[in-house]
Amino acid sequence: MIRAGIVGGTGYTGVELLRILALHPDVEVTVVTSRADAGISVDALYPSLRGYIDLKFSLPDVAGLSECDVVFFATPNGTAMLMAEQLLARGIKVIDLSADFRIKDPQEWSHWYGMEHASPDLIAEAFYGLPEVNRDAIKKAQLIACPGCYPTAVQLGFLPLIENNLVDVKQLIADVKSGVSGAGRKAEIPTLMSEAGESFKAYAVNGHRHLPEIRQGLASAAGQSVGLTFVPHLTPMIRGIHATLYGQLTTTELTPKISIEDIQALYEQRYHAESFVDVLPQGSHPDTRNVRGSNNCQISIFQPQGQQTIVVLSVIDNLVKGAAGQAIQNMNLMFGLKEDLGLKIIGLYP
Numbered sequence: 001m002i003r004a005g006i007v008g009g010t011g012y013t014g015v016e017l018l019r020i021l022a023l024h025p026d027v028e029v030t031v032v033t034s035r036a037d038a039g040i041s042v043d044a045l046y047p048s049l050r051g052y053i054d055l056k057f058s059l060p061d062v063a064g065l066s067e068c069d070v071v072f073f074a075t076p077n078g079t080a081m082l083m084a085e086q087l088l089a090r091g092i093k094v095i096d097l098s099a100d101f102r103i104k105d106p107q108e109w110s111h112w113y114g115m116e117h118a119s120p121d122l123i124a125e126a127f128y129g130l131p132e133v134n135r136d137a138i139k140k141a142q143l144i145a146c147p148g149c150y151p152t153a154v155q156l157g158f159l160p161l162i163e164n165n166l167v168d169v170k171q172l173i174a175d176v177k178s179g180v181s182g183a184g185r186k187a188e189i190p191t192l193m194s195e196a197g198e199s200f201k202a203y204a205v206n207g208h209r210h211l212p213e214i215r216q217g218l219a220s221a222a223g224q225s226v227g228l229t230f231v232p233h234l235t236p237m238i239r240g241i242h243a244t245l246y247g248q249l250t251t252t253e254l255t256p257k258i259s260i261e262d263i264q265a266l267y268e269q270r271y272h273a274e275s276f277v278d279v280l281p282q283g284s285h286p287d288t289r290n291v292r293g294s295n296n297c298q299i300s301i302f303q304p305q306g307q308q309t310i311v312v313l314s315v316i317d318n319l320v321k322g323a324a325g326q327a328i329q330n331m332n333l334m335f336g337l338k339e340d341l342g343l344k345i346i347g348l349y350p
Helices: 014-019 081-088 106-113 131-140 149-162 211-222 258-271 320-334
Strands: 004-008 026-031 070-073 093-096 143-145 172-178 229-235 239-246 277-279 297-302 309-316
Touching: 004 014, 014 026, 014 093, 014 277, 014 320, 070 081, 070 320, 081 093, 093 320, 106 211, 131 149, 131 211, 131 320, 143 320, 149 172, 149 211, 149 239, 149 297, 149 320, 172 297, 229 297, 258 277, 258 297, 309 320
Parallel strands: 004 026, 004 070, 070 093, 093 143, 172 229, 277 297
Antiparallel strands: 172 239, 239 309, 297 309
16 A cells, blocks of 8 residues: 655645545555644545545654655645655655646746745656656656646647647647636635636736746657747636647648648547547537546647648646646556556546
8 A cells, every 4th residue: 555645735736636545546645734734634624535534634844754655745836845855865756746846947947936946956856747748757756747737738739749740839829728726725816706707817928937847848749949829818617727729730741731630640649548638539629627527638629721720629627637636647657556546537517
């Protein structure tokens, strides 16, 4: 039985980790930390977990986590990098759901996250936890940097086009919408439902902190730098991300007349063995409600009016495939378990 600890168990991603791990057949959650709620029973704060998690929140410290086999960090940026080295030295695997180890350049990380990186030497040891790209490396990893929610939806949507050199990588556009839970479990006026409800807005148009992460992943697939315009939006729903992605087809001797049917076939081939990526039939429009509560990403591809623009629609639940579910998917790989163990969750409807 894998002994798991969760640092930051009261945020949305922390509670989602608890919800999924509570039914995982090979995992026992042994430690859940919270500075604000130390000493309080987990099920007192979250009654939905009554009968599943019989623990009290404790203060986050290395000694309290030392008996774990794996520790998940569901914490704000800047926390995991303060504790990861000590845990790794004890042979404990670390899965970080924050952004602390996602960006390979520590100076760029500091630019986007507004603080100096406390463990820059660990960045090189961290593997980016997108299983559909890094599965073999993840299996051998001790430290995982889980992708952000926006980067997950965008990369999965764009990858087959980029890997097959079908689009101009200098002209990529990602127009992405997120539910309010993506902002975390904190009281901020813009994400209150009375403020966000009956409204819709773009934000961080000049530069969102997930932009360098997305560019890094797409550049790795392309083998060169990419030009990406990324515009996030806040929508009046709790869960879900909908990415509408635009690429301009390139015409070469190898692909002079590629059709939407050919591109559909490429996507189906790329993801046919992936448990959590579902390429919908041609002409389908994915809906965020169809993946709500699940670890699935649904994708569809369009070529409007048969022109040079390819439109990819990619939807995920930001708290599951965009966070906790993907983290557990990584854990399964790290411990040699079946990748979908504990993650066969059907989306909620309605």
